[in-house]
Each structure stands twice: as structure tokens, then as C-alpha cells.
Amino acid sequence: MSWKLFNLLLEASLMTIFVSSVSILIGLFLAILLSAANLSGIRPLQWFAKFFISFFRGTPLLVQLLLLYNLLPVIGVQIPSLVTAIIGLSICTAAYQAENLRGGFEGVPTGLVESADMAGFTPVQTFFHIRVPIALRLTLPALINEAILILKASSLVSVVGLIELTRMAQNLVASTFMPLEIYASAGLIYLVINLVVATAGRQLERRLPGVGGK
Amino acid sequence: MSDNAISVQHLVKRFGETTVLDDISLEIPRGQVSCLIGPSGSGKSTLLRCMAFLEEATDGSIFIEGAPLGFVYDGAGKRQRQSATELRKVRSQIGMVFQQFNLWPHMTALGNVSAALRRVRKLSRAEAEEKAMVQLRKVGLENRAGHYPSQLSGGQQQRVAIARSLALEPKIMLFDEPTSALDPELTGEVLNVMRGLASEGMTMVVVTHEIGFAATVGNQISFLDQGKLLFTDAPSKVFAKPRHPRLEQFLDTYLDRGASTLV
Numbered sequence: 001m002s003w004k005l006f007n008l009l010l011e012a013s014l015m016t017i018f019v020s021s022v023s024i025l026i027g028l029f030l031a032i033l034l035s036a037a038n039l040s041g042i043r044p045l046q047w048f049a050k051f052f053i054s055f056f057r058g059t060p061l062l063v064q065l066l067l068l069y070n071l072l073p074v075i076g077v078q079i080p081s082l083v084t085a086i087i088g089l090s091i092c093t094a095a096y097q098a099e100n101l102r103g104g105f106e107g108v109p110t111g112l113v114e115s116a117d118m119a120g121f122t123p124v125q126t127f128f129h130i131r132v133p134i135a136l137r138l139t140l141p142a143l144i145n146e147a148i149l150i151l152k153a154s155s156l157v158s159v160v161g162l163i164e165l166t167r168m169a170q171n172l173v174a175s176t177f178m179p180l181e182i183y184a185s186a187g188l189i190y191l192v193i194n195l196v197v198a199t200a201g202r203q204l205e206r207r208l209p210g211v212g213g214k
Numbered sequence: 215m216s217d218n219a220i221s222v223q224h225l226v227k228r229f230g231e232t233t234v235l236d237d238i239s240l241e242i243p244r245g246q247v248s249c250l251i252g253p254s255g256s257g258k259s260t261l262l263r264c265m266a267f268l269e270e271a272t273d274g275s276i277f278i279e280g281a282p283l284g285f286v287y288d289g290a291g292k293r294q295r296q297s298a299t300e301l302r303k304v305r306s307q308i309g310m311v312f313q314q315f316n317l318w319p320h321m322t323a324l325g326n327v328s329a330a331l332r333r334v335r336k337l338s339r340a341e342a343e344e345k346a347m348v349q350l351r352k353v354g355l356e357n358r359a360g361h362y363p364s365q366l367s368g369g370q371q372q373r374v375a376i377a378r379s380l381a382l383e384p385k386i387m388l389f390d391e392p393t394s395a396l397d398p399e400l401t402g403e404v405l406n407v408m409r410g411l412a413s414e415g416m417t418m419v420v421v422t423h424e425i426g427f428a429a430t431v432g433n434q435i436s437f438l439d440q441g442k443l444l445f446t447d448a449p450s451k452v453f454a455k456p457r458h459p460r461l462e463q464f465l466d467t468y469l470d471r472g473a474s475t476l477v
């Protein structure tokens with residue numbers, strides 16, 4: 001397999017990394033909002049969050065993406081496939097991350113919230129300055145795990161017309177008839193990206209104050 | 215009522231069927247140190263937590279510097295929850311120091327002490343940190359400002375927690391067994407900080423098993439037993455013989471070694 005082909009795969013992997021990391025971050029933001037809804041004590045918000053989380057965890061990502069892809073034209077929305085892909089992945093990962101965060105929020109010691117109350121923090125301030133940072137630290141391993149799952153699941157976004165690593169590999173196989181070399185290379189690139197993410201995650205866990213480290 | 219920092223009137227607290235505080239009335243004079251002692255499970259923490267509205271009383275009322283805490287009575291004499299804003303205002307006069315320190319683990323010592331100055335008092339970061347450093351210096355920890363709680367000893371953490379409360383300039387400081395979670399050799403540094411506060415005239419309510427501290431620093435001592443306030447008196451009276459039989463029994467069981475000479 002030529003360097004030229006491998007370079008094409010590498011370039012496509014940048015799209016994979018971009019779509020995944022943007023989706024993880026948007027998903028994290030949405031997951032925090034879902035957690036806020038859960039903790040708000042406001043019934044309709046809690047119901048919405050519950051429904052959202054169970055719907056997107058209970059249906060396959062592929063189906064969600066196909067649904068989104070076919071729904072948008074019907075409701076008259078025209079957006080680039082990149083945006084469709086990011087919306088689809090973000091919403092899906094938001095549901096999983098919200099579920100992960102739930103354990104983290106439950107793990108925030110009551111005493112830390114009480115000392116925030118005594119310091120005069122409003123519930124919103126306590127949420128963003130105390131609960132969120134601590135819940136994130138408690139669930140960091142799950143977050144890293146989710147990032148890796150999304151990097152792999154991003155191979156599905158080709159169904160909305162985006163050319164990322166897996167789709168590029170398929171295209172190259174169709175024109176070169178070298179499936180073994182090309183798919184093995186694609187797999188290797190996924191593996192390297194995920195090893196980097198896992199290692200960075202462990203470093204972060206070790207260094208973050210108030211988690212395992214100092 | 216006007217001379218007292220805290221007035222507790224006919225306070226009742228039940229957890230389900232169990233009555234944990236049974237008709238407690240207690241006046242905490244301004245500028246004095248009031249100690250709460252009693253066997254474990256007698257309701258000391260619950261009473262202290264009621265004074266900060268971290269626990270909602272089932273009945274009765276509490277006044278902080280004359281203002282109702284947590285509940286207000288409407289025209290018809292019906293008890294209602296105070297608004298969150300009103301509660302925060304009354305609470306801003308109270309600092310609370312917990313047995314388990316409850317420092318925020320993701321902030322440095324300086325971060326812990328300056329957080330509320332920035333978020334609640336809306337000071338700039340520089341101003342907040344300057345004020346926070348004054349408090350850290352006061353508890354002897356200015357050289358630990360950049361340390362996270364996990365990098366500090368228990369005694370240092372508790373001193374940071376005290377500094378964090380003091381930074382908000384409360385009129386009253388509540389302490390719930392501030393040295394109980396500490397190794398014996400670390401209790402001294404915390405008690406010294408508290409002695410300093412007392413000598414500056416801070417109004418303090420201290421739940422403690424340190425009978426020596428209660429006897430030497432306390433201006434009044436209240437003895438709780440099974441949810442009842444048996445008596446409140448000056449230390450010289452409380453420890454003078456003959457003592458209340460329940461207190462005698464308590465002292466026999468709980469008196470820390472070495473403190474017996476003090477009483």
C-alpha cells in the first residue's frame with residue numbers, strides 16, 4: 001500500500017477526530033444541562049431529561065443518524081453533512097454522559113454542598129462551582145471511556161454523507177481492491193488515536209487535584 | 215432577646231417518630247463562647263445544624279441577631295418557609311465549621327477561602343485573594359495558600375475551613391466537634407486558633423468533647439442528654455460538685471485523659 005493512500009486515510013482521520021471531539025464537548029455540555037434538569041426539582045424538566053436519556057440510550061445510533069438525516073429535509077432544514085453528523089453524535093453521547101454524570105453528582109458529599117450553602121452560594125452557583133467540578137472528577141474515567149466509544153462510533157456518520165476515516169477506507173477499497181491493507185491501516189489509526197486518548201486521560205486523572213492525585 | 219446573638223425558643227426536631235430535640239430553649243449571648251456538651255447521639259449536632267438551618271426544626275423558632283431564621287410566621291400565626299434570599303441574608307451572619315472540614319477538594323486553600331468573596335461578595339479576584347490571604351495568615355497558613363486540601367494535614371485543613379468562614383466576616387461562628395476528626399497531636403493548633411477568636415470577642419457556639427477547652431474558654435456550658443437540654447450555666451458552676459448525676463456519668467465516660475485536672 002502506497003504512502004499516498006495512507007496519507008488519504010490520515011487526512012480522513014482528522015475529520016474523525018474533529019467530529020468526535022466536538023461532539024464529545026457539546027455532548028458534555030448538554031449532559032450537564034440534563035443533570036441540572038434532573039437536580040432542579042422541577043417535575044417537567046425532570047421528565048424531559050428522563051425521556052431524553054432513555055430514548056437516546058435505548059435506540060441504536062445508526063437509527064438515530066438515519067432518522068435525523070431523513071427528518072431534516074422533511075422539516076425543511078438544509079445543513080451540511082458535517083453539522084448533521086455532529087448533531088447526531090452530540091445528542092447520543094449527551095444521553096450516555098448524563099447517565100455517567102448521575103453517579104458523579106450522587107457522589108458529591110453533602111457536606112461540600114452545605115459549606116457552599118453556608119458561604120452564601122445560590123443553588124446555581126453551587127451547581128457550577130462545586131457540584132459540576134466534583135462530579136466531573138469522579139466520573140472522569142467514564143468520560144474518557146465515552147470519548148473512546150464515540151471515536152469508534154463516529155464511523156457510523158458516513159450514513160449522513162460525511163467522509164471520515166471509515167468512509168474513506170471504503171472508498172479507497174472500492175478503487176484499489178486492497179481491502180486487507182486498507183482496513184488494517186484504518187484500524188491501526190483508530191487504535192493509535194484511542195491509545196493517545198486513554199493515556200492522556202490517565203495522566204489527567206493522576207494530575208487533577210481532588211481526584212486520585214494530590 | 216436583643217442582647218443575644220442567637221435565641222432558640224422551644225425547638226423541637228423529630229426524625230420520623232424519634233424526637234431528637236425535645237423543647238430546647240437556649241440563649242447565646244453576644245461576644246461569648248457557648249459550649250454544647252453531652253453524650254454522642256444526644257442531639258448536639260442537630261441543634262447546631264438547626265442554628266444554621268442546615269436542619270429544619272419540626273417546631274419552635276430560632277432568631278439570629280433578632281431576625282427569624284428559616285421560618286417566618288404569617289399574620290394568622292402559621293409557620294412558613296423564609297424566601298431563599300432572606301435565608302441567605304440571615305445566614306450570612308453565621309460561619310460554620312464542620313467536623314469533616316468540608317473543604318472543596320478541587321480548590322486550593324486560597325481558592326477555598328476566596329471563592330465566596332468572589333462569587334457571593336462579587337469582589338475582583340485580586341481583592342478576594344488579598345482578603346483571603348489575610349485570613350490564611352491569621353490561622354498561620356499563608357505559606358500553604360497554593361496547596362490543595364489533599365496536600366494538607368487534618369489540622370491545617372480545619373484551619374483553612376475556619377479561615378474560609380472568617381473571610382465572610384460572620385458575627386457568629388458555629389463549630390461542630392472541630393477537632394474530633396483530628397489526630398490528637400493536631401487538635402492543639404485548631405484549639406489555639408479558636409482561643410484567639412474567642413479573645414477577639416467572636417460569638418462562638420462550640421459542640422465539643424474537649425472538656426478542658428469548654429472549661430477554660432467557655433463562658434457558658436449547655437449539657438444535652440437524649441434530646442433534652444438539662445442545664446446551661448457558667449463552667450465554674452457546671453463542674454462544681456455536687457454535679458448533676460447525668461453529667462457525672464458523662465464525665466466518667468467521656469472525659470479525655472489529662473483534662474480531668476481542669477475540672
Ligand SMILES: Nc1ncnc2c1ncn2[C@@H]1O[C@H](COP(=O)(O)OP(=O)(O)O)[C@@H](O)[C@H]1O
Nearest residue numbers: 229230234252253254255256257258259260261
Ligand atoms: N438525618 C437523620 N435521620 C434520622 N436520624 C438522625 C438524623 N441525624 C441525626 N439523627 C439522630 O438524631 C440523634 C442525635 O444525633 P446528633 O445530633 O448527631 O447527636 P450528637 O451530635 O450529639 O452525637 C441520633 O440518635 C441520631 O441517630
Ligand SMILES: [Mg+2]
Nearest residue numbers: 258259260391
Ligand atoms: Mg455530633
